[in-house]
Amino acid sequence: MVQIFKNEKMRQKVLSSYDEVLQMWGTEIEVRNVETRFGTTHCLIAGRADNPPLLLFHGVGDNSALMWALNMKELSRRFFCIAVDTLGGPGKSVPNERFVKGSFSQEEWLDDVADHFGLRTTFAAGVSNGAYLAYQYTVARPERVRKAVCLEGGMVVSPIQSMFRTIMLMFPEMLMPTDRNLRNIIPKLCSPDSRVFDEHPLLASHLVLLMKGHNQKAMFPHQPRKYISEQGMALKDKLYFLVGDHHAVVGKAFIELLKRDGYRYKMISKAGHAINQEQPESVHKEMFGFLLGDNLEKRESSD
Numbered sequence: 001m002v003q004i005f006k007n008e009k010m011r012q013k014v015l016s017s018y019d020e021v022l023q024m025w026g027t028e029i030e031v032r033n034v035e036t037r038f039g040t041t042h043c044l045i046a047g048r049a050d051n052p053p054l055l056l057f058h059g060v061g062d063n064s065a066l067m068w069a070l071n072m073k074e075l076s077r078r079f080f081c082i083a084v085d086t087l088g089g090p091g092k093s094v095p096n097e098r099f100v101k102g103s104f105s106q107e108e109w110l111d112d113v114a115d116h117f118g119l120r121t122t123f124a125a126g127v128s129n130g131a132y133l134a135y136q137y138t139v140a141r142p143e144r145v146r147k148a149v150c151l152e153g154g155m156v157v158s159p160i161q162s163m164f165r166t167i168m169l170m171f172p173e174m175l176m177p178t179d180r181n182l183r184n185i186i187p188k189l190c191s192p193d194s195r196v197f198d199e200h201p202l203l204a205s206h207l208v209l210l211m212k213g214h215n216q217k218a219m220f221p222h223q224p225r226k227y228i229s230e231q232g233m234a235l236k237d238k239l240y241f242l243v244g245d246h247h248a249v250v251g252k253a254f255i256e257l258l259k260r261d262g263y264r265y266k267m268i269s270k271a272g273h274a275i276n277q278e279q280p281e282s283v284h285k286e287m288f289g290f291l292l293g294d295n296l297e298k299r300e301s302s303d
Contacts, residue, residue: 001099004089004090004095004214005090005213006215010212014210017202017209018065018066018206019065020202020206021065022065022069024069024070024200025046025073027072027073028046029045031044032045032116034116035116036087036109036113037109038099038104038109039094039098041085041087041093041112042092042094044065044083044085046083047075047077047079047081049080051076051078052123052146053117053121054080054082054123055122055123055134056075056082056125057084057124057126057127057134058089058091058127058130060089060128060216060219060222063089063090063091064083066207066210068081069203070196070200070276070277070280071277071283074280075284078292079123079291086129086219087099087104087221088220090214095218101221106136106140107141110133110137114144119144121143121146124137124145124147124148125149125150127151127152128151129153131151132153132154132155132224134148135155135232138238147239148238149286151242151243155257156224157253158226169188173185177212179212182211183204188248190248190271190272190273193270196274196278229261232263233262236261239263240266240286242265242286243265244271244272244279245267246271247272248273249272255267268282269282
């Protein structure tokens with residue numbers, strides 16, 4: 001089976017730090033380990049069960065604890081949030097022998113997660129690779145996803161080019177991955193106006209641990225599918241894209257694609273790739289408005 005972390009010592013360090021980061025959430029959390037066809041999927045749950053369900057997906061090199069540390073308290077006021085640790089990612093999910101290229105199916109995996117929670121339909125949202133998961137699940141299961149918010153990502157036009165762009169952000173620091181060098185990568189992902197990782201040093205420390213300890217080859221079974229415009233455009237009303245005005249990872253070509261194909265999107269000021277952490281209030285407002293629509297005002301008056 002695939003090895004998620006580079007060694008056992010790093011695994012223990014990451015998972016211990018994971019639990020520390022969870023203390024930042026500031027809301028009651030339930031942990032659920034969901035058995036799927038491809039392994040055990042670790043899910044973090046917050047919010048009332050009678051709230052609208054919202055599946056949340058993190059990026060390729062992080063986990064749910066880190067991704068939603070500055071968002072879950074607010075999101076769980078309006079949604080029944082299910083934050084999913086991606087199989088192969090540096091979280092607490094544990095893949096099985098079926099989690100291999102050619103056998104693994106993202107849609108079947110997410111079907112199993114949704115089925116476990118009894119979700120006939122659900123909202124979805126994700127950041128970076130999580131945005132791709134939210135987009136792809138919407139395209140594959142439009143009858144199951146009510147609406148999706150894709151932050152700093154979504155469709156993939158050129159998988160190799162996207163991967164190369166991300167890798168180049170990490171050079172030359174990754175050639176000598178000391179703590180100091182890895183910390184120097186973090187500002188490259190953010191807006192020059194952002195101080196979020198200075199204000200929350202535990203997030204920065206955890207991210208450095210993930211960069212040092214994650215075996216990135218563990219994500220290889222997730223084979224990104226090239227964007228087919230006809231599929232996405234047929235579901236435009238279900239999709240909303242949020243991108244930072246500082247193009248660290250998502251480039252101008254992605255914005256041009258959104259414009260060309262007529263997708264609804266918004267540029268968030270003073271934000272880079274860590275958009276939901278850099279500008280959480282703006283992101284929450286946009287998510288509530290798009291996903292809940294007219295229900296937002298009604299729900300606020302009843303709280």
